[in-house]
Amino acid sequence: MRWRSGSGASQWSKICSEYSTSEVIKTLNRLAQTVSRGTKNAEIKFDSWKNSGQGTSPGQDGGMSNSKYIQPLHKRLISLNRNGSTSPKDVSLAMNAYAKMYQCMQGEIKLQLKQYIKELFPKAQSFMPLMNEQDFSLVLNAMSKLNMFDEQLLMHANHVLETNLNDVSKLTKGNNLISQLTPQSVALILNAFAKANVKMNEQVLTFMIKDYVMENINSFLVKHLVILLHACNKMDVQVSMVLPILDHLDSVLERDKVYTLQLVSTALYTFAKYNIVPRKFLQGLNDGFTSVFFKNATEVQLTNIYHAFAKLNIRNQVIISQLNEAAKPLLSSMTMQGLSIIYYTLSRLDYKHEAPELNVTLLKKILERLQLSKILATTGQLLPIHMINICFGLCINLSNRIKLFQIFLNQLRSLHDFYTRYQQLRNDNLLKNYPDKRRNVLLELIGTQGIYQLHVIILEIIKKHRLDHFNLDLIRYFHCLFEDWNAIVDSKGLGSKSLDSNAFWEHLVEPNIKTSQIHKQVQCTLEEMVKSESKPFILCSEYDALPFTVDIVVSSHL
Known part of the structure; x- marks a missing residue:
């Protein structure tokens, strides 16, 4: 009416x-x-x-x-x-x-x-x-x-929380904010500060995680645990502080065995953010996963699970087959992010022989989406990392289709140019941390993972096809890309330390990259070795989100 x-x-x-x-x-x-x-x-x-x-x-x-x-x-x-x-x-x-x-x-x-x-x-x-x-x-x-988010309001909220925490005389009374905390309010407060990227008072944050959560952990619902764990991950809370929470979540999921698709999706995605395999939870999943379980699944729910399986190297063939069946009806309407996640995951988990038709369909749908590349890029639905992950999947699948590499890598160059020109389209806070716009796109939308994978992709192409099939513009682009990356590392004084991404699209550009100690030691050793060589070398260290693949790539300078 x-x-x-x-x-x-x-x-x-x-x-x-x-x-x-x-x-x-x-x-x-x-x-x-x-x-x-x-x-x-x-x-x-x-x-x-x-x-x-x-x-x-x-x-x-x-x-x-x-x-x-x-x-x-x-x-x-x-x-x-x-x-x-x-x-x-x-x-x-x-x-x-x-x-x-x-x-x-x-x-x-x-x-x-x-x-x-x-x-x-x-x-x-x-x-x-x-x-x-x-x-x-x-x-x-x-x-x-x-x-x-209003920064002044959040800073004031910080002050109010700190004041209430330090007001010991009121901690036992009902009119004190800290004494009134509930599992839901703790989760929502932490989530707000994490999303706003406003630094939370350390004293309050420590109290909430180490004192309140640990003392009341049995009162937290799974959804509240998931929210606060995501928040802690974004705020770079020490993993040692949240490990007991992750272990408790794993135990609760294994104990209750009352699974919904949304719960499984968010829980697995949470564990993947911390690169921790929920072994107890996974043991109970086989019985709960049926075709009925995936009825009415959404793209986000499915891709969260695909993403977690790829990152945690979970090779459960039964569940992957059911995921694939649930994903097939959604492929026609799926976003580029969803398509690239599925293709990347199946490649990483070496599932190409079990689902050859699905891989062909995925590539076909991806190529169809590229016909709308300008529209998709304008709305932030097509990103450089999508093209990199697809090419990385092609490498893992030992693809000899040089034409596909040409299409996706040329699209990568076009997207890099696009986001350099239109950096403010997606978010007012996007890509403003670095004065050079082109390098900002490289740092924020490609990141360490993208650079590592590009090294592997280029080396694989050189080994099989050389660079004869690429035009000079594309070769020049990659030369400038790696030069820019080295300049970013040098200017930030990070050496071999991995760089972070703001991760507006968290599935594919991983935030909070932490290089393991053994990787650092190998990297430092290689750096000392190549210093004595007459030719310059590129060293690209992989971070711990990509297990069971090549850890260090050493190549003569292209």
Whole structure:
């Protein structure tokens, strides 16, 4: 139902202008609950807000656009804010309602909802010292859901947490934020700071992980453990601090044996982030994985599992076969990231002989997607690392199809040029850490993993085909690429240390790269050896996310 005249909208605005604070909040939350039960791009219907607030409605003979429902409510909320008629709970509940609606809507309304939350930031900041743990975590979680963070608000949140932690006299009382913490609030708070890339107070972070979590670990749901482990990974929390949590998660998953696809997907992805194999969990997976288990699987759920299997070198043929069957119906609509993850995983796990038709289909779909390369790149759906991973898969599969290498490597060069020119399309914070834009793309969107794989790819091509099949522009590109990488390493004074990636697309550009001690020792030994050689050498060290492949590549300078 949609109104064709402006009378209904005017009537609704008049009603909202007379609402009290509680009526505004109640109506917003009822609308949020309604759209969250619907599908993407949900529309607010008459029944969504009928009998909410004062029980008054603008009329039952039509409907309005989503923005015309929400705008008068927000206008009234801001007016009440200015008059001092709102409480900390009012602000947190309003932000939470906007965040819920944001996740279920599409189009311009999403921009409006972002603006509405932004307008509540100052009030939320002023209220933070008065908030309980629920309101405090709701405010931070609303920012997380919209991926929109206010640095001043988060710094103030840091201060409030530290103040409450150090206020020993109140730790046993109910009005202290730290004493009110719950497993959910801890997970949401850590997640917000991790996503915002704002450094959390070390004292508070240590307390939450070592004291609160370990003392209350049996009260944490699996989803809360997964959230806080992801957050700890992003914040570079020492692995020794989270190992007991990972071990507990492994035990809980093995003990409960009540698996859903979403749980398996997120749990395996979490263990993969830490490069730790959940042995207890994996023992119980065979019985739970059936064709019914994968019914209605999404691309993200499947690719999370593929990614984890590749990174942890899990070669369970039964589960991989079931994954493949579940993925086949999705291939036509799958993103380039999904296609490249599956092809890369099957190559890494040496599954090409068991699924030759699937490999052919994957390459066919990938080539089809490249026909839309400009559109996909503009929306951040086609990245340099996709092309590198596909070529790396071709190398593992011992492919002699030089034409495919030409297509994908030329596309890599085009994407590098594209992202150099349009660095701000995907994210305002993307690629701004390095003054040279071209090198920034190399550092942020290719990274250590990409450079390592490119060395292997080029050496494999030289061994089989030489470089006769490549044009001079492509050869020049790779020469400049490796020169730029060496310059980045030298300018940062990192030597053989692996470089990190911001990992906006975490599946393929791995964050938090940590070279193992043995790799460092081998690297240093090789460096000393090649210093005595008359010819220059390229040394490229692989990091620990790629087990059971060549660790060190030594090659004469191209």
